[in-house]
Amino acid sequence: MTTSDLLRICAHDAENPTDSSLREAFSSLHARLKPPFPLTIPSPSEYSQLNQALIYGVLTEPHLAKVHLTHLHAFVTDGYNLFTTTLINLSNESYPKLLQTPRSQLLWISSKLIQVAAVKVETLIISLLRQIRGGDFSEPNLWLCSMLISILVDSWDWLLEEPLAIQCSLFVFLRLLSDHYRLVGRVDLDKLKRMEIEFCIRVLRKNFALCLGIGRDLIRLLQDLVFVPEFKDVWSDLLFYPEKFGVPDFMDISRLYRTRTPSHFFFLTITPEMETQLRFLLTHVKWGNQKRYQAWFAKKHFCTPESETVIVDIVRFICSAHHPSNKIIQSNVISRWAIIGWLLNCCRKNYLLANVKLALFYDWLFFDEKMDNIMNIEPAMLLMVNSMNQYVDITRTLLEFLFLLVDNYDVQRRELILKGVSASFSLLVKKGVVHSLDSLISCDLLSPALREKLASLISSPKLSSIKRLLETCGQQIEVSSTKKCRVEFGR
Template sequence: MNQSKLLKINPHESENPLDLSLKESFSLCQSQLRPPFPLKIPSPTEYSHLNLALIYGTLTEPNLAKTHITHLHAIVVDGYKLFTTTLINLTNQNYHKLPETPRAQLIWVTSQLVQVSAVKVDSLLISLLRQISGGDFSEPNLWLCVKLLEIFDQNWDRLLDEQPLVLKSAVFVFLRLLSDHYRLVGIGNLDDLKRLEADFCVKALRQRFALCMKIGRDLVRLLQDLVFIPEFREIWKDLLFDPSKFQVPGFTDISQLYCVRTSSQYFLLRISPEMETHLRFLLTHVKWGNQKRYQAWFAKKHLSLPGSETVIIDIVRFICCAHHPSNEIIHSDVISRWAVIGWLLTCCRKNYFLANVKLALFYDWLFFDEKVDNIMNIEPAMLLMVNSLPQYVDITHTLLEFLFLLVDNYDVHRKEMIARGASTSFGILVRKGVIRSLEPLISCSLLSPLLRERLSTFVSTSNLGVVMKGSSDFCSRQLERTRVAECHVEVSK
């Protein structure tokens, strides 16, 4: 069979199953792909083959792409579901293997599907958003940013009416990317991209803030990282001092955003499907004692580019908020989430990124509410601090010190709310049996006396005496699964 024009397959690799299926359908239906098209209604099997053939032709024959799409419009009976679903699978599994022409055609056909409101086109757009790699400033990656922004701009009203989740997702992605892109100068057309990203995000925030609010508290975290950009500095000022400018009924204070937990679906947006697979493998199958080899493999694969350090922020949010291991995994000898995060902290070389990684780790602590928040989101930070004693006491010290800096300085006008969130976090982690008590931290002579005194005072004034002594009434058997802090295992470096 002829070499595929759709994917770049190395000589040592076996044929890709999806590529093979598309190619076979194209070969089978080739006589039907040129006008005049047959007038008969295809059988279900013929319809399936024809859809796959049209995908292959659209992606590999740009000069005939309009003909193929016209043909698709004429035969479609399922709202384009099969066509779109196949493109989603291709994007999730093989986007990085697509040559330049099929990539360009994939973007073009996506824009065509948006215009006809194809079934699952929202999932296709989100799949493409996930292919934008954090910390990757190569031309193909920046090109993908530009092309997706053009689709969102050209279809603003349609997406706003039909796919608001996609627009919220795009706002989250491009706010996060802006932070990285604005810190770089002299890279090709990066200035043009930054302008497109800023214009899109400002438009969404100024015109549709009620929609953006649904992102939750991480919207504040992202905006805070952009205050050095003039138009975002103005948005930040309005958030703090004049929320009425956003014209959202009932929105009167930024603390209302603090109280909304960000859904895990947003953290998946900054992790490519391939990276998600590798992270879940690391956190589900790799056992203590073998982790260094797999961590080195992961770092070489995903953290080796010059700017890739920034993606650690997104990985930590993903681990805390989107990967919650099962009871079976927690009780097994699989490496724990806190240990992987401890290793990731050692991968940060620049203080700015290290501070943002710590903020990502503690962010839900600052606003924790047992009624809306998940204890698994705050568990890794606590276990990392406790399990780093005594061998890696510097990790415990820097994390605890950073947490108190956040309590004192993150939002001085709402310090009471933040202190309450942090104290609630300490309290529930003890009550639910994640740790027996805070005594290992308070009594550790290797920690700074000032820090130990601050912790002791903090929990005492927060009516958390039980936290210092430990709870005699531990949680039910269902929640005892999190009591892995009793096992003091070395944090891999």
């Protein structure tokens, strides 16, 4: 079996092509990697091979890393683009398998590339942020958190020049802080929590104009930190003194509510490995075969009670970032709503279950057809209507939670939320996701009070006119389901 100084390789693993090419380049050019360095200009092929050799040397020879970096500085002609791009690919594809020394060196060289403003270094940092796992309190994961927050703090001036990097960093560390702060009795976490708090507060106070680009999910993340003393003033100012953030056109929190969070933020809180597995589940697994894949996924990613917090991230990813094609929707592939129904069943803590439901309905609360995507709200609707026959408790609890949000999420802006939820139901009927809502209103398994609330909500002129139009056209009053199959929510 081939051994590697770069990756952890098991007996059944196929040869890693990136590892092979880096190792071969290093082996063939090893004699040229020591000073004095040649003064000749390398050809394009030699330039590529030399970059690969130096990457392998930097990652596997920490005692010579500074020499290799000096060599790189001496001949680089592309703004470090090839060097950085290779590191990004290595991080995305192989970070979980990197040995500890290469991991440490990868963080070290990333900080050095920031110092020289290397091309794509912000993408490299974002790639490393994606490798942090939510709900994971293992030593390697906490080490990665500490290393990255330290790099960001030390590189503040660079960070201010990279809007996407500062937004992504804030998004990730607000999310992680909600996990880290809940875990008490871990002295080793105190320093990390302090750094995360100070970093997030600094970004929010000094660069709020950039923070607005995150959109409404910034509020969802901050809401999870209301119990952190340092964030109380932030919340107070958001609600009552928005002018303190120094952004002229930010006069009310509703500005953030009305801003849809761009989909790329939802990739940040799931690892590339998890994304690949979710994509496979949602594009290749057929109805009737999903239970064994779900069990495997749960065993791998929800193996501890703490790790279940990542379910919130997965639901936001499925709703807001994974939008299947019509070909997939019309096929026999397991639907997004069914996967979310299973994920709800995986939650063992009440507060976590509430957060998952909020993640599912969050875009409903502020929905605007002109700027929001119907695919973000479709899974919740289909989950409710397709659960009525065999899993009516899911329909009931979801509707109850939705009405609870309408009445209590933000009492001062209830009309805005009521408008968003009403617009969601309206568009879902208008676009034929469901032919009508009569099946919900007339479901005897739901309480009269719940059906009355729903009927009241959808009695707006817009929804009533849609219903009359469908009846006039002679369309059958039934739930429109993209699937006719039996749902399996069991773990």
